[in-house]
Amino acid sequence: MEKTDLFQNYIKSELPPGLKARLEKKQVTDIAFSPDGTRIAAGGDGRIWIYDTASGSQFAMLSGYTERVRALAFAPDNSLLASGSEDNTLRLWDTETAREVLTLAGNSNLVQALASSSPDGVPLPGWDPRTERLLATPSEAPGRIRSLAFSPDGATLASGSGDGKIRLWEVETGRILSTFAAHDGLVSALAFSPQGESLVSGGSDTLVRLWDIGSESLISLFRGHTDSVDALTFSGDGELLVSGGRDRHLQVWDVGADDLISSFQVAEGAVQELIFSTDDAKLICITHEGSLLIRER
Numbered sequence: 001m002e003k004t005d006l007f008q009n010y011i012k013s014e015l016p017p018g019l020k021a022r023l024e025k026k027q028v029t030d031i032a033f034s035p036d037g038t039r040i041a042a043g044g045d046g047r048i049w050i051y052d053t054a055s056g057s058q059f060a061m062l063s064g065y066t067e068r069v070r071a072l073a074f075a076p077d078n079s080l081l082a083s084g085s086e087d088n089t090l091r092l093w094d095t096e097t098a099r100e101v102l103t104l105a106g107n108s109n110l111v112q113a114l115a116s117s118s119p120d121g122v123p124l125p126g127w128d129p130r131t132e133r134l135l136a137t138p139s140e141a142p143g144r145i146r147s148l149a150f151s152p153d154g155a156t157l158a159s160g161s162g163d164g165k166i167r168l169w170e171v172e173t174g175r176i177l178s179t180f181a182a183h184d185g186l187v188s189a190l191a192f193s194p195q196g197e198s199l200v201s202g203g204s205d206t207l208v209r210l211w212d213i214g215s216e217s218l219i220s221l222f223r224g225h226t227d228s229v230d231a232l233t234f235s236g237d238g239e240l241l242v243s244g245g246r247d248r249h250l251q252v253w254d255v256g257a258d259d260l261i262s263s264f265q266v267a268e269g270a271v272q273e274l275i276f277s278t279d280d281a282k283l284i285c286i287t288h289e290g291s292l293l294i295r296e297r
Contacts, residue, residue: 007295016056023290032072043069073148084145160187202229244271
């Protein structure tokens, strides 16, 4: 098969019934696959639902938000789920217990309690006895988060916000590592390279940018979309990058050559989530309209 034909052919499959129903009712604002493809998380108005992909059953429900959940990402080992909400919080959840284990930024109940006990009203770092995790000191507002991604080693979490900036967070402590401007508009998609040395971002400005994490410098700029880029994924070897979004197109890029090698329309709707299978043979796509498409290499 020629490179220009990559992932053109596909079959339709079914999402978990509960998730499909919520998508059809426009209750879902973001979706994330676990790295091994065994779970799907969906965020909406004040809640997050986690589904088992094999059985289609709902595995857990996370609650406690006052606004919509706009961004989700699983840790590489599936143990944690990161979430960003319009209530201006960035949180980490234990996927087994469905409990919040760390608030990286924003105001959770625990942060507010610590603030009220502080003389100057500033939250103090502390140990949460409920979760046996260190509570982060919110050193910077996360902005209105629109995208999240864990580094391959799970030590760093990247967030993209409505202010066009990318922020890097230390997962263990919640300390913010760096902030840099990335897009003119929303940073609507993020993905780390498999090696963890670079980070790709997609924006409402229709652009895809590849960044060197160490220097925070731009490596490559990919142009091809005509509307917001809402989903990004690398192949396991890091050689291919796939982008999708509101223009209902998938773009397949050769990362090393900075070349667009395949582009095709997704008739079933705007692209919301993308992931490669663990063997890189399949590209799995979810649309805003609730279609699950499995594209074969």
